[in-house]
Amino acid sequence: MANLFENISEKNILKLKRILSANTVKYKKNVNILSNVNQDNFIALVDSGSVQFIFNDYDGNKTIIEELNSGEMFGNLISNITSEEITCITKEDTQITYIEFDEITNDEIIKNDFYIIFIKNLIKLLTDQLTTRNNRIELLTKRSTRDKILAYFKNESQKKGTKKFNMPMTFTELANYLSVDRSAMSREIKYLKEEGFIEVNGKRITIKY
Amino acid sequence: MANLFENISEKNILKLKRILSANTVKYKKNVNILSNVNQDNFIALVDSGSVQFIFNDYDGNKTIIEELNSGEMFGNLISNITSEEITCITKEDTQITYIEFDEITNDEIIKNDFYIIFIKNLIKLLTDQLTTRNNRIELLTKRSTRDKILAYFKNESQKKGTKKFNMPMTFTELANYLSVDRSAMSREIKYLKEEGFIEVNGKRITIKY
DNA sequence: AAATTAATGTTGCATTTGCAACATTTTACA
DNA sequence: TGTAAAATGTTGCAAATGCAACATTAATTT
Numbered sequence: 001m002a003n004l005f006e007n008i009s010e011k012n013i014l015k016l017k018r019i020l021s022a023n024t025v026k027y028k029k030n031v032n033i034l035s036n037v038n039q040d041n042f043i044a045l046v047d048s049g050s051v052q053f054i055f056n057d058y059d060g061n062k063t064i065i066e067e068l069n070s071g072e073m074f075g076n077l078i079s080n081i082t083s084e085e086i087t088c089i090t091k092e093d094t095q096i097t098y099i100e101f102d103e104i105t106n107d108e109i110i111k112n113d114f115y116i117i118f119i120k121n122l123i124k125l126l127t128d129q130l131t132t133r134n135n136r137i138e139l140l141t142k143r144s145t146r147d148k149i150l151a152y153f154k155n156e157s158q159k160k161g162t163k164k165f166n167m168p169m170t171f172t173e174l175a176n177y178l179s180v181d182r183s184a185m186s187r188e189i190k191y192l193k194e195e196g197f198i199e200v201n202g203k204r205i206t207i208k209y
Numbered sequence: 210m211a212n213l214f215e216n217i218s219e220k221n222i223l224k225l226k227r228i229l230s231a232n233t234v235k236y237k238k239n240v241n242i243l244s245n246v247n248q249d250n251f252i253a254l255v256d257s258g259s260v261q262f263i264f265n266d267y268d269g270n271k272t273i274i275e276e277l278n279s280g281e282m283f284g285n286l287i288s289n290i291t292s293e294e295i296t297c298i299t300k301e302d303t304q305i306t307y308i309e310f311d312e313i314t315n316d317e318i319i320k321n322d323f324y325i326i327f328i329k330n331l332i333k334l335l336t337d338q339l340t341t342r343n344n345r346i347e348l349l350t351k352r353s354t355r356d357k358i359l360a361y362f363k364n365e366s367q368k369k370g371t372k373k374f375n376m377p378m379t380f381t382e383l384a385n386y387l388s389v390d391r392s393a394m395s396r397e398i399k400y401l402k403e404e405g406f407i408e409v410n411g412k413r414i415t416i417k418y
Numbered sequence: 419a420a421a422t423t424a425a426t427g428t429t430g431c432a433t434t435t436g437c438a439a440c441a442t443t444t445t446a447c448a
Numbered sequence: 449t450g451t452a453a454a455a456t457g458t459t460g461c462a463a464a465t466g467c468a469a470c471a472t473t474a475a476t477t478t
Contacts, residue, residue: 146434187458431468
């Protein structure tokens with residue numbers, strides 16, 4: 001995953017962060033950080049660790065809207081976090097750097113020649129996130145649980161370039177990601193195994209068609 | 210919707226387009242333009258008209274991945290259009306401007322003082338698109354057709370700031386957008402009417418709760 | 419204005435799915 | 449390392465959904 005400070009020297013990163021008035025905060029695991037991010041026009045960089053945006057349904061269902069790992073970014077400018085039902089939880093110990101969005105084009109910063117690199121990195125990050133969203137939408141629009149599972153496996157397989165790969169998340173998380181009932185998904189995977197489409201050993205998936 | 214050339218004078222827009230080697234193409238209605246966009250690292254601006262990205266399922270189902278209107282942008286850097294099953298169709302007569310992505314930071318362009326405005330516009334466009342995607346994901350992850358419909362209506366209502374509003378698309382398109390069977394959605398809307406949650410007169414929706 | 423095409427409304431039926439309620443296994447952590 | 453918590457597997461059942469096949473209405477095109 002792209003990094004906002006890629007190809008910028010340590011010295012210049014420090015300078016950049018100072019010019020941007022960047023604010024770095026450390027969080028413990030399983031902490032709700034949304035209270036900290038409920039303000040306008042900022043971006044938040046996940047320096048290390050990971051966070052999950054979870055939608056809490058009125059009848060107790062939880063849906064993972066998205067999961068962001070080290071190097072990724074979010075912000076209410078970007079995520080449009082409006083509903084109170086959405087919480088942002090750290091999955092592990094996590095460090096986050098906050099930057100006011102308007103600072104990104106402030107007078108001082110544009111004098112530096114690393115600015116172009118920074119902007120390129122930022123645009124790359126945004127387009128990567130768009131790609132991530134598009135991929136998920138493509139899965140979510142599949143008509144059946146079976147099609148969602150198969151499409152997900154196909155994607156993973158293509159990403160890894162092999163028909164054998166390890167699931168990067170738990171089945172419980174996958175069910176959330178695909179927005180289907182976990183037990184129904186488990187049942188469907190059983191059928192797929194029985195019908196010889198896939199093999200499953202723990203997190204190891206083998207596509208057989 | 211934001212525009213890539215907002216707050217830039219006509220004169221400078223022309224200059225910008227020249228420096229970017231922008232290439233403008235006009236299309237008739239219902240034309241498949243994907244063949245033109247199947248190359249690396251470009252962005253495409255919808256100057257006028259609109260296009261739809263449609264996923265053609267192996268068993269004949271069509272799903273609208275996204276619809277882009279005047280002022281919006283796409284590109285394989287952004288949309289990650291890889292599958293051959295996806296086509297991009299003009300919904301009406303449409304004009305599109307293509308820009309090579311690498312040109313965005315070329316040597317000549319960064320000398321101009323309208324460059325910062327351009328970059329701000331670009332980032333705004335990207336974050337707007339991310340917001341659009343996030344909104345759709347939030348709808349798609351709803352467990353039931355009923356919840357999807359209600360969430361969609363609630364969103365539209367909030368956007369317009371009133372409990373009475375006109376649907377900006379047909380019900381057929383809405384079914385695609387929410388990725389549910391059209392007739393099943395029609396049935397569910399009937400139930401919602403019967404139970405007094407909503408009123409429907411043609412495209413005019415009234416939320417009654 | 420007539421004709422063609424697209425959109426909408428409806429309903430029976432088979433299938434899929436969510437839900438609940440478990441037992442079992444794996445993982446995390448005190 | 450022992451215990452608590454999380455993940456996984458399974459299944460019956462009711463409800464939701466997709467599908468197909470229509471009739472009807474609205475919109476577009478010529």
